[in-house]
Amino acid sequence: MFSPLIKELIESLRCLPGVGPKSAQKMALYLLERDSQGADRLAASLRSALDKVGRCQQCRTLTEDNLCPICADDQRNQQRLCIVETPADVIAIESTKQFDGLYFVLLGHLSPIDGIGPEELGLDRLEMLCKEQGVEEVIIATNSTVEGEATCHYIAQLLKPNGIDVSRIAQGVPMGGELEYVDGNTLALALEGRKKL
Amino acid sequence: MFSPLIKELIESLRCLPGVGPKSAQKMALYLLERDSQGADRLAASLRSALDKVGRCQQCRTLTEDNLCPICADDQRNQQRLCIVETPADVIAIESTKQFDGLYFVLLGHLSPIDGIGPEELGLDRLEMLCKEQGVEEVIIATNSTVEGEATCHYIAQLLKPNGIDVSRIAQGVPMGGELEYVDGNTLALALEGRKKL
Ligand SMILES: [Zn+2]
Ligand SMILES: [Zn+2]
Numbered sequence: 001m002f003s004p005l006i007k008e009l010i011e012s013l014r015c016l017p018g019v020g021p022k023s024a025q026k027m028a029l030y031l032l033e034r035d036s037q038g039a040d041r042l043a044a045s046l047r048s049a050l051d052k053v054g055r056c057q058q059c060r061t062l063t064e065d066n067l068c069p070i071c072a073d074d075q076r077n078q079q080r081l082c083i084v085e086t087p088a089d090v091i092a093i094e095s096t097k098q099f100d101g102l103y104f105v106l107l108g109h110l111s112p113i114d115g116i117g118p119e120e121l122g123l124d125r126l127e128m129l130c131k132e133q134g135v136e137e138v139i140i141a142t143n144s145t146v147e148g149e150a151t152c153h154y155i156a157q158l159l160k161p162n163g164i165d166v167s168r169i170a171q172g173v174p175m176g177g178e179l180e181y182v183d184g185n186t187l188a189l190a191l192e193g194r195k196k197l
Numbered sequence: 198m199f200s201p202l203i204k205e206l207i208e209s210l211r212c213l214p215g216v217g218p219k220s221a222q223k224m225a226l227y228l229l230e231r232d233s234q235g236a237d238r239l240a241a242s243l244r245s246a247l248d249k250v251g252r253c254q255q256c257r258t259l260t261e262d263n264l265c266p267i268c269a270d271d272q273r274n275q276q277r278l279c280i281v282e283t284p285a286d287v288i289a290i291e292s293t294k295q296f297d298g299l300y301f302v303l304l305g306h307l308s309p310i311d312g313i314g315p316e317e318l319g320l321d322r323l324e325m326l327c328k329e330q331g332v333e334e335v336i337i338a339t340n341s342t343v344e345g346e347a348t349c350h351y352i353a354q355l356l357k358p359n360g361i362d363v364s365r366i367a368q369g370v371p372m373g374g375e376l377e378y379v380d381g382n383t384l385a386l387a388l389e390g391r392k393k394l
Contacts, residue, residue, distance in 0.1 A: 001291050003260040005246050012242040015235025017227045029285050030214045032250055032259050038212025039243050045209040046240035049202045053229055062229050063200040088226050094198050
């Protein structure tokens with residue numbers, strides 16, 4: 001019923017998380033019938049984000065600059081580091097307004113089965129960064145999942161010999177929960193009640 | 198917290214129907230972190246759909262060809278025409294498998310307040326098409342809304358003097374309902390029980 005280009009647009013919209021065949025069709029027709037300007041803007045911004053966005057050289061989060069806005073902000077406490085799994089977790093912690101230090105984004109967690117070891121998470125770079133910046137306190141905010149806990153444990157063992165004060169955010173985060181979906185108040189409490197490792 | 202290109206991507210994803218700030222953020226991070234191939238395909242298909250998709254010269258639905266796949270199909274009954282408001286309505290009727298004729302897509306309904314009159318809906322072209330193709334039966338399947346009913350009435354008055362058998366799909370479609378969201382069985386019944394105007 002649809003011509004090839006429209007079919008292809010519907011198919012390609014399905015790469016978006018949470019978008020099934022019905023909503024992909026609805027989105028495609030909506031863009032073509034009623035919002036070609038929005039579609040044009042979307043095509044252009046996808047293209048430039050794909051071409052230019054890479055990793056922050058310091059914390060590994062997504063950015064098109066050498067340093068992300070947080071790492072580039074010299075008002076932040078350079079001696080404090082919060083370690084998270086994903087860029088979305090940075091946003092979640094920032095929204096609590098309870099943390100004034102810098103981040104380190106693992107972009108995953110230890111998972112030997114998938115071939116994700118310490119190097120893939122940039123842990124050598126993390127250790128170097130701690131030394132270079134004279135980091136005094138590290139808060140580990142990996143997810144409260146089995147993998148997140150294992151990753152936390154590994155990092156704690158790695159950094160504690162360097163004399164760094166390493167803590168884990170408190171169990172205010174529900175067990176098995178993914179940080180990204182936890183409400184700001186709970187996250188603030190979890191930061192507040194962090195326990196020394 | 199986000200760099201400018203990522204902010205722009207999040208903003209531009211909000212042109213998609215049903216996508217609020219939270220899901221736009223989730224989509225942007227998902228694409229950049231985990232599915233740059235999908236994002237690339239989406240950018241490319243948006244671009245070519247925008248550049249090439251126009252209107253079918255005969256029925257006015259969306260297509261990149263001169264004729265849409267339905268108008269180009271000579272197995273369909275050329276003497277029967279179903280009039281709908283949008284391309285999504287064509288899909289809804291096709292899914293009933295109860296109609297073997299051609300379509301005419303108004304791309305809207307009469308709405309004097311918005312400056313949408315008979316010319317904007319291509320009604321002059323509709324009348325010409327009926328004559329040229331020797332159309333014998335027209336089924337009007339505009340939405341069961343006040344505007345859809347008014348548009349139906351206008352078209353019936355326009356075509357009946359030409360000796361065409363004009364009918365309206367039956368009130369199986371719930372009052373105030375939009376065709377696109379009606380289930381296939383109800384639509385099939387509505388087609389079946391159409392009343393002569
Ligand atoms: Zn950074
Ligand atoms: Zn057509």
